[in-house]
Structure formats: C-alpha cells, structure tokens
Amino acid sequence: MPSLREIHRKIKSVKSTEQITKAMKMVAAARMRKSQQAILAARPFASRMEQLAKDLAAIEAGARAEGLAESSAVHSFFEKRTGGPAALILVTADKGLCGAFNSNLIRAAIGWLKARAGRKVYVAAVGRKGRDFLHRLRGHDLEFLTELAGIFPKVQFSHAELLGRAVIEAYETKGLASVTLIYNEFKSVASQNLVETTLLPIPSPQGKSVDETAIAEYGFEPPRPQLLAALLPRFVKAQLYRVLLESQAAELAARMNAMDAASNNANELRQSLNLGLNRKRQAIITREIAELVGGAEALAS
C-alpha cells in the first residue's frame, strides 16, 4: 500500500502533466485553425492545376494518337518508364506527441520499401521524424535526394519549391521510374487520411475526356514543348505545396486530439487517485479513533 505522502506526490505529478497536455492542446488548436484556413485557401489552385494537367495529358495522348507529335516530343513527366529506380517522398511531422500520426506513415513507408527490397531506392524526407527513421534504417539500398526538417508549422511555397526542384532533377537525371508520395491528408479535425499516391509520371486520364478535335483547337504560346517544360515543374511544385499544407494541418489536428485524450486521461487518473487518498485518510482516522476508544476503555476497566 502506498503511503499518504506517496499518493500526494503522484497526484501532484499527474496534475502538472495535465497542465502541460492542456497547454499543448490549446497551442495545437490555435495553430490548426490557421493552417486549416491555409489548406482551404490552397485547394482551389491545386485542384484547378490538376484539371489542367489532365487536359494536357489528354491533349498529349491525342497528339500521339494522331501522330502529330513524335514520341520523343512527349514530355518526360507523362512518359511511362519501366525498370529504373523508384523514389519515395515521405512527409512526416517534426515532433511526436500526436498520436499514431507518424507511426502510421512509417508503417506505410516500410511496406512500400519492402515491396522494393533489393532494388535501389531514392528517398526525400520531409519532417524530422521521417528523416530520422530513414537514416536509422538498414538493409535497404537508400539514397537521400533531399531532406527538409523544421518547416512545420510554417510551411511556405518556397519549401515546396526546394523539394520539387530536388525531385524533378532526380527524375530527369537518374531515370526514376516513378515518384511516390506518402503523407497524411487533412480530412477533418477528427480524422486524418493516410494517402499513398503517384506524383510522377503524371497519371493520364482513363478513356477519352477530350474529344478528337480538341487538340487541334488548342493554341499554345510559347509552342507546346516549351510550354509544357515550363508548366509541368510548376504543377508538381503546386501539388507538393498542397501536400505539405495537408500534412501540416493533419499533424496539428492529430496533436490536438492526442493532447485532448491525454488531458482527459490525466483528469480521470487524478480523480481516482484523489478518491484513494481520501479513503486512505479516512481509514487512518477511523483506526486512530478506534485505538483511542480502545485505549480509554482499557484504562477505565
């Protein structure tokens, strides 16, 4: 049985933990509101860009079908490559204390790496947690393309620019077959979605979304190859920017929930400790009274 003093000490420590988790929850909530606005504001750009890329992919496919473009004129971002090493962009958080946020990502990354065991793999790590994990990892033929740490919770477009530049350069020079993204998407305050998607090559739409004549109707300035060369890297960076923002908002939401749960647990624990303490104190008092009464009776007899 713990002594009264031990219980007191325990209550005190639980109380201070509760205060900390409560404060962290407040901080995460305030930051989340901001980054939630940022992601909502950034989505139109990303979704319109996606639409544009789809149009382009369809135009490209149409041009190829009509023989308007030689196969060499197909932009490398649309080209399906076989063989070649794969690349992974893993977007994690910088800090822990956000529930299963990071461990889910890392589990997905392990699965991805396992599927490519024995092959050369390039990785780009965003967030300290993922970077440290990949650095610790042994037994895979890994090479770092780039790493970004300490950018949350202040993601800017320039971060996406840096990441995009490194990835695109590797895609062009190292003959990557594909670039995969693993990140958490901000679905709502209560839930995050783990997403594993292909960044490059840009997936071409299924079926015909533009009619045959559309390609001939489109005008380009500058001519199509140059335009694509300028536009597609921008598209990739815009997508990366959205991903970073998604992950940032999701991380803060996850932290807010984790800290809320921790505060609740601490509160519960404190209450049960308090109850135990009171019971124990009452028991001691009762015993002392009994002893006194017993002693008095012994004297009287």
Added chain:
Amino acid sequence: MSDRTLFLELVTPERMASQGRADFVVLPAIEGEMGVLPRHQSFLVQLKAGEVRITENGQLRRFAVSGGFAEIKDDKISLFAETAEMAEQIDRERAEQALERARAELVQKNLDPVTLAAAEAAERRARVRLMVAARKRAPLRGRD
C-alpha cells in the same frame, strides 16, 4: 460585343485571388500582352511577371502577377500565378522595403537553402509589385 461574358478565376498557391465575370481581359503573355474576349479560341499561355487587366461593365481592375500560366477554354479563363495582388492594394513603400530586405539577405553567403529560396521568392514578389505600382502613378494615356 456579344452578350456572352468570360468567367475568370485568378488563383495562386496561397489563395483564390479573384473570381468573377469579365468582359475583357488582358494578360501579360510571354511574347507580349494578349487580350481575351468571349468566344476566344482554347488557349494555353505562359505568363511573365506583369499586370493583368480585367474589365467588367466598364470597370477596370488590375492585378500584379509574378509569372504563371493561363488556360482559356469555353469562355473560362483560369489564371495560375505564383503571386497576385490588387494593384490598388500595393503599398509602394512597403514593397521597396521588402525588396531591400530580400536583397540584403541574398548577398549573404552560406545561406541555408530554405532561407535562400524564401528570400528569392520575396525579391521576385517585391519587384513585380514595384513595377505595377510605378505604372499606377503614371497611367499611360490612350490605353484600355
């Protein structure tokens, strides 16, 4: 003029800068300015840093954009710009300060790549702002 109007969306990675109807739009295309009226051919064009002019019901609105792209399709213009700001909202002095700050940062050696990229972006933004602000002061006559 036809009764048809254009629908224009000006988006940047950070936000939707403007959205609405327009009768006539001038874009800073890479090979010179380009005017767009309703029933325009489907077009994809790269933009350079400059001024976007939007006329709607005789009202002119101007935006400073720092490069990007525009897609014109079925009377709908989607403008993708790195940054976009209303010309009226540009504060010349602040833009000048921002430009100086960014330039001061850029001359430093051994910047880490994150700071460097941020400074480069800030410098580009400030330059476009000043360019459009300068035009606001001395409007070219006989235009628009």
